[in-house]
Amino acid sequence: MALREEDLKNIPETGIDPENSGKYQGLLEDLQGNILKGHGRDYSVHLFLQWKPEQIHEAKQWIQTFTQTYVKSAKQQANEALRYRQEGISGGIFANFFLSRKGYEALGFEPFQIPKDQPFTMGMKNEQIRDFLGDPEVEEWEEGFKNEIHALILIADDNLINLLQTVNQITPKLRQVAVILHREDGFILRNKAGQVIEHFGFVDGVSQPLFIKRDIVKAQTNDCNFSQWDPRASLDIILVKDPNGKTEDSYGSYLVYRKLEQNVKAFREDQQQLAQTLKIDNDLAGALVVGRFADGTPVTKSDIPTYAATPTNNFNYDADVAATKCPFHAHIRKTNPRGDTGRVESSPGFDEALAVEKNHRIARRAISYGEKDPTQAPETGSGLLFLCFQSNIENQFNFMQARWANPDRFVKVGVGPDPVIGQPEGTQKWPKKWGESETQEYSFKLWVNMKGGEYLFAPSLRFLNHLV
Numbered sequence: 391m392a393l394r395e396e397d398l399k400n401i402p403e404t405g406i407d408p409e410n411s412g413k414y415q416g417l418l419e420d421l422q423g424n425i426l427k428g429h430g431r432d433y434s435v436h437l438f439l440q441w442k443p444e445q446i447h448e449a450k451q452w453i454q455t456f457t458q459t460y461v462k463s464a465k466q467q468a469n470e471a472l473r474y475r476q477e478g479i480s481g482g483i484f485a486n487f488f489l490s491r492k493g494y495e496a497l498g499f500e501p502f503q504i505p506k507d508q509p510f511t512m513g514m515k516n517e518q519i520r521d522f523l524g525d526p527e528v529e530e531w532e533e534g535f536k537n538e539i540h541a542l543i544l545i546a547d548d549n550l551i552n553l554l555q556t557v558n559q560i561t562p563k564l565r566q567v568a569v570i571l572h573r574e575d576g577f578i579l580r581n582k583a584g585q586v587i588e589h590f591g592f593v594d595g596v597s598q599p600l601f602i603k604r605d606i607v608k609a610q611t612n613d614c615n616f617s618q619w620d621p622r623a624s625l626d627i628i629l630v631k632d633p634n635g636k637t638e639d640s641y642g643s644y645l646v647y648r649k650l651e652q653n654v655k656a657f658r659e660d661q662q663q664l665a666q667t668l669k670i671d672n673d674l675a676g677a678l679v680v681g682r683f684a685d686g687t688p689v690t691k692s693d694i695p696t697y698a699a700t701p702t703n704n705f706n707y708d709a710d711v712a713a714t715k716c717p718f719h720a721h722i723r724k725t726n727p728r729g730d731t732g733r734v735e736s737s738p739g740f741d742e743a744l745a746v747e748k749n750h751r752i753a754r755r756a757i758s759y760g761e762k763d764p765t766q767a768p769e770t771g772s773g774l775l776f777l778c779f780q781s782n783i784e785n786q787f788n789f790m791q792a793r794w795a796n797p798d799r800f801v802k803v804g805v806g807p808d809p810v811i812g813q814p815e816g817t818q819k820w821p822k823k824w825g826e827s828e829t830q831e832y833s834f835k836l837w838v839n840m841k842g843g844e845y846l847f848a849p850s851l852r853f854l855n856h857l858v
């Protein structure tokens with residue numbers, strides 16, 4: 391029997407168990423991997439494509455063969471992960487296939503066959519969208535992103551040589567049907583403890599909405615319980631029906647892709663400057679910017695790093711309503727207020743119940759690019775290939791960036807923009823002493839620059855596997 395609306399709306403207490411998937415079996419077999427859970431491979435290549443107008447039929451054939459050969463379902467991804475845990479056998483190449491609105495059109499699909507999300511329809515280059523998000527003019531984007539993007543393929547593996555060989559094998563045939571507009575090579579950056587970090591040196595990918603049983607059990611074990619923060623999420627925040635689905639349980643998801651360059655040198659200098667101004671140590675200065683110390687310890691819980699192997703995610707800001715420990719502007723408090731909108735006296739229009747606030751969550755699947763040595767401090771050429779999945783771009787990524795991270799008045803008037811991703815730059819109030827209310831104003835220059843991106847859709851597998 392097909393999944394009902396309630397199955398998508400209600401959060402299964404223990405999450406979805408792909409090994410015992412019951413009513414979710416059909417969904418997991420037809421949904422691309424990497425959506426409900428990250429693929430976890432160390433290396434990844436992203437190819438942005440434009441179909442050749444005289445080769446549309448051949449392009450569809452190419453997509454069909456590529457998907458059948460490389461793209462894995464959520465079910466296959468889970469089976470491979472199990473095999474890896476039990477027998478140590480790696481799943482090898484993992485791939486995703488995504489289309490933009492223009493990509494569907496170029497392949498000849500009718501309007502009723504194209505996913506309906508508003509920003510997806512408008513595209514990331516649209517002036518209204520750029521104004522809303524605070525993005526630079528398209529002329530300032532990197533060359534490859536300036537073109538009309540039709541599709542994106544993501545190919546990943548733990549074995550870099552195998553990955554590059556696979557990409558080389560794929561490209562000659564691909565070039566017959568599409569122009570490869572742009573390529574990005576991503577890799578997982580790690581700290582000395584082996585944890586995944588981003589270029590500023592902070593542990594990343596800690597707080598995510600969780601859908602899969604294994605992830606939920608792991609989080610529960612690490613954090614004892616979900617007394618302060620429950621990361622479980624219902625499927626309707628990430629899945630939508632695929633308009634071209636072949637079964638009742640054919641779903642897809644919207645992908646937001648943004649290349650975000652990080653000026654690491656400027657970040658480190660500013661971090662030191664802030665530490666000197668506030669007369670605190672460098673670690674705490676960084677924690678006031680991000681909301682977590684570099685090791686992942688939430689600054690609302692501690693004024694020193696605790697070096698937990700897996701940083702806690704079981705916290706909220708109930709005991710920090712005045713933001714004397716974790717500033718309101720800190721990156722993780724701006725992008726996940728954990729109930730602040732209803733808890734503190736927020737600016738008009740921002741008040742929401744926690745359950746509504748949680749519907750703005752996104753599933754982040756970012757990977758770093760550029761400099762591979764984390765001790766270096768590049769000014770340009772390095773950053774984050776920011777990818778996130780959701781069911782409603784307007785209410786999730788766009789909302790988070792434009793209504794929470796950017797505005798000076800979220801969550802309260804005068805809070806200032808998120809210093810990591812807020813656009814434009816502004817002034818924030820920083821606690822002079824952790825836990826006390828005296829503040830000092832301080833402003834930074836931007837460290838993160840958007841270099842290009844697109845809104846895409848991950849169609850269901852049976853549709854892609856039977857395109858021609």
Ligand code: HEM
Binds near residue numbers: 589596726
């Ligand atoms: C180069 C750009 C970025 C950097 C360096 C960065 C860095 C980080 C770090 C270090 C964390 C804390 C660890 C974690 O919970 O995973 C984090 C969390 C998070 N970031 Fe970012 N991020 C960037 C861009 C973005 C963007 C563009 C968004 C969305 C608009 C975003 C949304 C989030 C969210 C939702 C969380 C989790 C917050 C929570 O639940 O506590 N980030 N980020």
